[in-house]
Amino acid sequence: METVLETPLSKPSEGSAGITGYWRTFKPVINRSKCVKCLLCWIYCPEGTVIRINDDVDINYTYCKGCGICANECPTKAIDMVSEE
């Protein structure tokens, strides 16, 4: 039979709620000089928008919602929540 879907089957996709970066009021900014590469921000991010490359981290600003957990948990206060303005 042809490939008409008979029942709702969805495919994996980033941004299933759109560009959630637009949800931010504050955005996390990493201060590299203070970062000790503990990766706690990476593991605690609910969204998976703290990207890990080896032991370095960066922020995926397309989808980061600015919840602030990374900044709150950083042991060296290396992340600042900066106003989006």
Add this chain to the structure above:
Amino acid sequence: MSLKIKDLPIEEYWLPGNPSCHGCPASLGLRLLMKALGPNTIVVIPACCSTIIQGAYPKTSAKFPILNIAFAASAAAASGIVETLEFKCKENVNVVVWAGDGGTVDIGLQALSGAAERNENIIYVCYDNEAYMNSGIQRSGSTPYGAWTTTTITGKKEHKKNLPLIMAAHRIPYVATASVAYPIDFIAKLRKASKIYGMKYIHLHSPCPTGWRFPSSKTVEIGRLAVLTGTWILYEVENGIFKLDPPSNTLIDKNRRKPIRSYIKMQGRFSHLTDKDIDELQRYVDEQWETYLKLLSIGKIY
């Protein structure tokens, strides 16, 4: 060999840009679930927040198969899946239920109890945000005493239902509590569970910014405080042997636990609590500890 953050896989199977609230513990929990178990995992999700945070058809935030199912039915649907996989000799697939407290403690309890009694080879994770959050913060059996919800405006009058102990009473091979604030502990427990045959139950404490009324950046901090005040106790019951996990195993002495007030005052859902209410909550926490210490001293409870 204790697990280190650096050793966890980088690949994400729970994708960003999903509809979850800022600071959502369910979203964090799903990320951690997949880091623990890997892509050979089928997840059954009943009606709960995690239904919605998948996003809307034709997209899903999950890079793993999900069977969405009716509210009361998750443990039964998972039983059907695992029996089929065993029948077809597809042995190395994890079958996981990812259910909220509503679909576990209340409406889903019958199916869960049946699956436990049959010792179905599934990992059942209840992510407990302590209310029916998906339908707008109504109280569940898992809501703690005193908490505001939209159906307990002056605070819940009953204490929280103790699901982990109920599951231990089913004599299943593995019961554990966990918290999103202790991700390595949660991941280690999931991996341990995946190597055991039979029913495994993990109850994941999931502080919800939207429902508990606290700033979204505090999800992990509040989860940590729950454990450090002794309100949430990290333990396992493996083949009937009760064991406290760190840091709960350092809090046996009451004086080492932070006062419960420090946990309560951070949450808007407790803002109306009187001193009498707080004393009752403290008394309840102390009573839970007494029970668990007795279980610890028994050795093998089943």
Add this chain to the structure above:
Amino acid sequence: MRIVLTGNHAVAYAAFLSRVEVVAAYPITPQTQIVEKLAEFIEGGRLKARYIRVESEHSAMAAIIGASAAGARTFTATASHGLTYMNEMVFWAGNARLPIVMAIVCRALAPPWNIWTEHTDILAQRDTGWIQFFCEDNQEVLDTVIQAFKIAEDDRVLLPVMVGLDAFILSHTATPIDIPEQEDIDRFLPPRKPLPFILDVNNPLTHSNMTYPDQTMEFRYRLQKAMERARRVIVEVDEEYGKLTGRRYGGLLDCYKCEDADLGVIVMGSSAGDAKEAVDKLRDEGYKPGVVRIRVFRPFPKEELKEVCRKFKVIAVIDRDLSPGLGGILYAETLTSLYDLRNRPIVQNCIAGLGGRDIRVEDFKLVIKELYRGIEENIEIPPIKWIGIGDL
């Protein structure tokens, strides 16, 4: 092989021959012998399958849905309160388009507690997206359950199928039955294809997340289209099975002596046998009635019924069910089918046999004769008649 079997055991043998792979069921009178016999087959090693001894009917259907989504050929059975309890999941299976087969031993709903036959339980599920069959005798029960798998799994259909058999009259009454050979059924019913989807870690998809109104309506439309295609498939399968076994049931309708009939009795289930006997007796007396047994209630055989009823002057629709406030459910659906006819027959709804009350050959004869008298003497024919009320 020819052996004496109750209707319940006939269901179990059919599921066995169909090589079901996962069964999940909860016992309820009068279905219990179905699940007991299947447990015997499975634990005795004759049937290679899994039996999930669930703790409720709701979980039975949920487990079957999970199993079917994971690719198994699945089966369950229930009755009455078990069916109404699992109603939520019955809708789920229909909308999920999973090719599940379920036997329903049609039994009255409480209050009061009543274990005897009535069709209200199965008819209350008519909106769930399941194909619905009603059987007249135990041979048809066995044959229809086997056909049900083939119909359900056909890629033009992909709908669950429920097969109804009357409580005690069929379920517990033993009659001689022809059991087809396993090799013949294996040729008739090949292994299930992974349709409409399968949970597969190598192709991760999410089933049934939130879907907005526009797309949801599209899925409902596709379900209706599948029901329409099912009408042809049901007839094809009946024909193919007929070639294999010599037994044909007429597809959607089983018409008895309708070619020259001027009065029709529309009936479902086991009492069709008594209706046919009444028709034979009355034909000896010079009348010309016929019986239209509705074998398939969903998809409702509108066109087929219209064609057969075109030449009847008057019709009696026997409802062994009640939709309180409306009357008989079969009656209402029959009227819908006949609406387009330029010359519509007079239709009388006979509510009979509720709670398992006996429907005798005599009752059919009385109804038919009354209707003929009504036509001849041009008297008012009451649209609804309750058989036996006032007789106690």
